[in-house]
Amino acid sequence: MKCSYTKKSVLGLAALMVAASVQADEFTKGDLERWQGQFMEVVKQGRELWTSPKLGTNGVACGQCHPNAANTHSETYPKFQKQIGKVIPLWEMINWCLRNPLEGQPLAADDPKMIALQAYVTYERRGVKLEPGKH
Amino acid sequence: MYHINRSRRHFLQTSGALALGSTLPISLVELAFADAQQNFTFAYISDAHIQQIKGNRFVRNWDRGLIRAVAETNLLNPKPDFVMFGGDLAQLGSAPELDHGAEILSALKYKTRYVMGEHDYYLDLGAYWEKLFGPQYHSFDHKGVHFIVLNSIRTYDDWTYHRWPTAEQRMLEMAGLDNPNSSPFMVGEEQRQWLKKDLAKIPKTTPVVVFSHSPLQKIYKGWNFWTEDAEQIQALLKPFNKVSVIYGHVHQIQYNQVGNISFHSVMATAWPWPYPQAYAQAEQYLPKLTVPMNRADPFFERDATGWQFINVANGYVDLHYLLPENSERSVGFDKAAQKPVDAQYQSEGARIPPQSHF
Numbered sequence: 001m002k003c004s005y006t007k008k009s010v011l012g013l014a015a016l017m018v019a020a021s022v023q024a025d026e027f028t029k030g031d032l033e034r035w036q037g038q039f040m041e042v043v044k045q046g047r048e049l050w051t052s053p054k055l056g057t058n059g060v061a062c063g064q065c066h067p068n069a070a071n072t073h074s075e076t077y078p079k080f081q082k083q084i085g086k087v088i089p090l091w092e093m094i095n096w097c098l099r100n101p102l103e104g105q106p107l108a109a110d111d112p113k114m115i116a117l118q119a120y121v122t123y124e125r126r127g128v129k130l131e132p133g134k135h
Numbered sequence: 136m137y138h139i140n141r142s143r144r145h146f147l148q149t150s151g152a153l154a155l156g157s158t159l160p161i162s163l164v165e166l167a168f169a170d171a172q173q174n175f176t177f178a179y180i181s182d183a184h185i186q187q188i189k190g191n192r193f194v195r196n197w198d199r200g201l202i203r204a205v206a207e208t209n210l211l212n213p214k215p216d217f218v219m220f221g222g223d224l225a226q227l228g229s230a231p232e233l234d235h236g237a238e239i240l241s242a243l244k245y246k247t248r249y250v251m252g253e254h255d256y257y258l259d260l261g262a263y264w265e266k267l268f269g270p271q272y273h274s275f276d277h278k279g280v281h282f283i284v285l286n287s288i289r290t291y292d293d294w295t296y297h298r299w300p301t302a303e304q305r306m307l308e309m310a311g312l313d314n315p316n317s318s319p320f321m322v323g324e325e326q327r328q329w330l331k332k333d334l335a336k337i338p339k340t341t342p343v344v345v346f347s348h349s350p351l352q353k354i355y356k357g358w359n360f361w362t363e364d365a366e367q368i369q370a371l372l373k374p375f376n377k378v379s380v381i382y383g384h385v386h387q388i389q390y391n392q393v394g395n396i397s398f399h400s401v402m403a404t405a406w407p408w409p410y411p412q413a414y415a416q417a418e419q420y421l422p423k424l425t426v427p428m429n430r431a432d433p434f435f436e437r438d439a440t441g442w443q444f445i446n447v448a449n450g451y452v453d454l455h456y457l458l459p460e461n462s463e464r465s466v467g468f469d470k471a472a473q474k475p476v477d478a479q480y481q482s483e484g485a486r487i488p489p490q491s492h493f
Contacts (some may be wrong), residue, residue: 017431065406068313084436124416127415
């Protein structure tokens with residue numbers, strides 16, 4: 001019984017795939033431009049937050065220590081951070097900076113501001129090879 | 136060449152000031168002469184970036200860096216002949232910031248002289264700073280050395296006078312290191328003419344030491360590690376046998392030799408900056424000679440900040456970097472090589488992992 005259930009599932013999945021293929025996974029130059037535009041808009045928001053004195057509470061901006069997001073090393077995350085004592089993703093390190101040098105409140109991982117900050121930082125490191133864990 | 140530094144450190148380490156002395160952000164400079172009696176030292180503190188939050192509240196982190204440098208400088212023995220402050224006392228050039236910074240520096244027990252930084256200048260073009268600290272550029276003589284202080288952070292008149300609706304906006308635009316709306320630093324025609332006249336009176340054998348805020352050499356334009364008329368200033372200094380330029384602004388260790396001119400940067404007391412090579416999207420020209428400072432540990436807020444004491448010996452300067460919870464660095468003129476070298480880390484094989492930046 002269990003076996004026939006699995007067969008039905010497989011058949012069902014195959015049917016779905018056929019249906020999807022009718023619509024085809026094709027996209028145009030216009031789509032590519034639109035998607036890139038969406039991304040760059042978030043990068044721009046991230047740059048604004050990065051240089052804003054209002055992200056924390058003491059007027060200090062991320063960009064004061066990290067011009068062009070340099071020395072953020074987004075390509076090395078996740079990595080072990082000795083004072084935190086474990087392997088963390090980039091957004092947790094951003095929150096460490098928000099709490100400490102900026103004397104502010106941390107952001108949720110899916111907060112649009114956190115996503116924008118990460119989009120900006122990563123964009124400034126475009127072209128650099130991934131080296132997770134590197135110090 | 137480094138024995139004076141060692142004895143100085145010995146003093147700090149044995150005077151009961153060990154904890155303080157081992158973690159302080161200052162630079163000491165020694166100029167040495169053939170007659171050792173003529174050798175002297177001065178201390179160099181720079182880039183405090185005192186930043187007002189509101190009313191009487193200032194960013195604690197930057198305050199602490201300057202307070203610590205001042206306290207350590209006061210512990211030096213033998214005493215430095217004077218102290219230089221290398222510019223960017225304020226973050227946004229306001230009177231409250233300059234006043235608060237001046238008050239912290241007033242605890243120094245030595246004659247203190249000041250260099251103008253862009254963060255001090257672009258709100259009122261140095262008017263309030265001048266009231267506190269004197270002229271924006273001048274020269275003085277001390278024990279046979281001719282010292283020159285320049286305001287190297289001016290820029291094109293159009294940018295300064297006609298670009299921005301308010302002085303506050305002008306200050307903010309120049310304060311962002313990586314802001315594409317800012318403008319390249321320059322000494323400018325007025326000071327170049329003054330410098331030419333000032334140097335005309337000085338024998339070519341007199342050691343010359345120049346203090347500027349920006350490097351009088353071109354390293355990376357995007358962050359204004361740059362002076363637009365650097366070559367013209369270098370040309371004016373070329374006829375002299377021994378010339379040293381000491382600059383702030385870059386918040387990191389840099390050194391270089393261009394012809395007869397030795398260049399040295401000093402550390403900030405506020406925060407470190409990345410080396411331009413850490414910005415993947417730009418070409419930069421960090422001098423090959425430079426062995427970088429250690430990469431900053433964000434978890435220790437004074438890391439990769441510092442101050443200097445400088446020995447002046449035989450007309451050459453040796454910089455000694457006092458770096459909180461890091462090994463000290465000493466960079467001095469090597470007579471055989473005719474350029475500055477690091478006492479410990481100069482050769483490739485001697486370097487340590489934190490000196491690699493990416």
